[in-house]
Amino acid sequence: MQYSEKVMDHFMNPRNVGEIEDASGVGTVGNAKCGDIMKVYLKIEDNIVKDAKFKTFGCGAAVATSSMATELIKGKTIQEAMEITNKAVMEALDGLPPIKVHCSCLAEEALHAALWDYAQKNGIVIEGLEEPVNDISEHEEIPEEE
Amino acid sequence: MEYYFDNAATTATRPEVAEAMASYFTESYGNPSSIYKIAQKNKTAVEKARGQIAAAINSEVNEVYFTAGGSEADNWAIKGVAESYADKGKHIITSCIEHHAVLHTCEYLETKGYEVTYLPVDEYGLVSLEDVKKAVRDDTILITIMFANNEIGTIEPISEIGAFAREKGILFHTDAVQAVGHVPIDVKAMNIDMLSMSGHKFYGPKGIGALYVRKGIKITPLIHGGAQERSRRAGTENVPGIIGMGLAAELAVKELPEEMPRLTALRDKLINSILEKVPYSRLNGHPVNRLPGNANISFEYIEGESILLLLDYKGICASSGSACTSGSLDPSHVLLAIGLPHEKAHGSVRLTMGHFTTEEQVDYVIQELPPIIERLRMMSPLYEEILKNKN
Numbered sequence: 001m002q003y004s005e006k007v008m009d010h011f012m013n014p015r016n017v018g019e020i021e022d023a024s025g026v027g028t029v030g031n032a033k034c035g036d037i038m039k040v041y042l043k044i045e046d047n048i049v050k051d052a053k054f055k056t057f058g059c060g061a062a063v064a065t066s067s068m069a070t071e072l073i074k075g076k077t078i079q080e081a082m083e084i085t086n087k088a089v090m091e092a093l094d095g096l097p098p099i100k101v102h103c104s105c106l107a108e109e110a111l112h113a114a115l116w117d118y119a120q121k122n123g124i125v126i127e128g129l130e131e132p133v134n135d136i137s138e139h140e141e142i143p144e145e146e
Numbered sequence: 147m148e149y150y151f152d153n154a155a156t157t158a159t160r161p162e163v164a165e166a167m168a169s170y171f172t173e174s175y176g177n178p179s180s181i182y183k184i185a186q187k188n189k190t191a192v193e194k195a196r197g198q199i200a201a202a203i204n205s206e207v208n209e210v211y212f213t214a215g216g217s218e219a220d221n222w223a224i225k226g227v228a229e230s231y232a233d234k235g236k237h238i239i240t241s242c243i244e245h246h247a248v249l250h251t252c253e254y255l256e257t258k259g260y261e262v263t264y265l266p267v268d269e270y271g272l273v274s275l276e277d278v279k280k281a282v283r284d285d286t287i288l289i290t291i292m293f294a295n296n297e298i299g300t301i302e303p304i305s306e307i308g309a310f311a312r313e314k315g316i317l318f319h320t321d322a323v324q325a326v327g328h329v330p331i332d333v334k335a336m337n338i339d340m341l342s343m344s345g346h347k348f349y350g351p352k353g354i355g356a357l358y359v360r361k362g363i364k365i366t367p368l369i370h371g372g373a374q375e376r377s378r379r380a381g382t383e384n385v386p387g388i389i390g391m392g393l394a395a396e397l398a399v400k401e402l403p404e405e406m407p408r409l410t411a412l413r414d415k416l417i418n419s420i421l422e423k424v425p426y427s428r429l430n431g432h433p434v435n436r437l438p439g440n441a442n443i444s445f446e447y448i449e450g451e452s453i454l455l456l457l458d459y460k461g462i463c464a465s466s467g468s469a470c471t472s473g474s475l476d477p478s479h480v481l482l483a484i485g486l487p488h489e490k491a492h493g494s495v496r497l498t499m500g501h502f503t504t505e506e507q508v509d510y511v512i513q514e515l516p517p518i519i520e521r522l523r524m525m526s527p528l529y530e531e532i533l534k535n536k537n
């Protein structure tokens with residue numbers, strides 16, 4: 001399995017790692033059982049994504065797609081943000097190995113989950129946005145300590 | 147600089163082994179079955195190597211059959227005996243932590259009307275003799291339990307199982323691919339009927355292995371054709387491979403008295419230092435009954451492939467039981483069998499040391515690994531939860 005240089009760059013030097021204290025929307029997708037969890041924080045003001053941060057548990061591709069997805073969404077209007085698909089993330093990374101394509105889907109879902117959270121909190125409807133299915137509750141998948 | 151910590155995957159061929167093989171490609175290339183001198187010389191050389199292999203496991207010379215590796219030896223032992231003893235019964239006992247060369251062979255036989263019992267293991271990866279005893283039936287024809295596990299390094303109670311199988315008159319095969327040349331093996335004292343080995347796991351070449359079959363055991367050939375290997379395994383002998391594996395086995399066994407304590411000390415230093423420096427980490431496999439060069443550690447809240455990529459950046463070669471590195475959705479069957487939940491199995495790293503591993507290299511890993519774990523944890527939403535809950 002071979003990662004592109006772009007993927008390796010975004011894995012080795014991930015952009016936007018971290019949390020946003022007063023985030024406008026937070027979305028978490030995936031689960032630890034499958035080996036991938038992405039948590040995306042968005043700061044939205046005047047309909048524009050001013051900042052985006054993430055935390056990811058997962059493989060190289062999971063980190064790289066989170067990094068790229070948060071890069072792509074920054075500065076976009078909400079409508080533009082809705083156009084960031086898994087394909088767009090993948091293309092921006094110069095492709096992914098076939099078994100890693102699901103990571104880019106997860107990245108798209110993570111953005112949508114954060115936008116959904118924002119919409120819910122503000123009582124607005126974002127056209128084309130559906131309730132995330134993968135959203136996990138905050139504590140559900142946290143492994144228990146023996 | 148390369149820090150090779152994946153000796154369980156394969157080992158470097160020792161230079162003296164490669165050198166001993168070289169002339170069999172370009173000069174002494176004769177087919178051992180031919181009658182002229184350069185060919186006969188090769189026949190003698192092959193028999194000498196057979197003797198070296200036999201000496202390494204304390205078998206008779208004519209109980210050793212060369213194969214094209216460990217997978218073939220496993221396939222042959224299990225399918226060959228399943229077929230030749232089918233009139234006695236169709237039940238096989240194995241464990242759920244075997245290498246796929248054994249597991250998938252057993253699963254294949256299940257499609258052919260055989261029944262297989264996959265024994266569980268305890269938290270350390272040990273098969274219990276009691277479980278073996280309970281699983282035995284009148285129609286059990288074979289017990290196949292690996293000598294030592296390739297992922298977690300646990301060494302199974304082979305002597306106990308061997309004694310029991312012999313007493314019951316049931317054939318006992320062991321996949322000793324990870325054990326030959328790494329721990330002492332005596333097929334006579336341990337009552338082993340069949341044993342698989344592979345050259346590239348003990349500093350010999352790849353693509354060559356052997357199956358020991360105790361005299362008197364009926365076994366149907368896997369590879370039909372010419373009369374090589376006393377008509378039990380056809381095909382022109384891999385002469386350079388056989389020469390290389392024979393010498394590698396001799397050297398490994400000769401050096402065992404120094405290598406075992408040396409590697410055990412390096413292993414324990416690595417394990418103890420990492421467990422001490424890194425919170426939320428645990429050793430997988432048995433702490434004592436374990437291959438001298440094997441360390442397998444799970445790091446919670448992070449995923450194995452990410453660790454491997456960052457290790458690789460530092461020049462450290464390792465492997466992981468994470469799903470992402472296995473090409474499937476599930477993490478290692480061995481880690482799941484010892485009771486690790488998926489999320490901990492995903493965060494496992496296997497570091498396997500060998501003949502060429504030095505203490506400086508181990509120190510380097512001890513220095514480089516903890517910051518890598520910390521770095522990935524700082525990125526992990528799971529670790530974030532843990533830190534918050536602690537405060």
Ligand SMILES: Cc1ncc(COP(=O)(O)O)c(C=O)c1O
Nearest residue numbers: 215216217245247296323324344
């Ligand atoms: C325990 C065990 N059995 C069998 C094999 C297969 O050996 P080979 O690669 O020589 O076919 C391996 C090697 O990966 C192994 O570790």
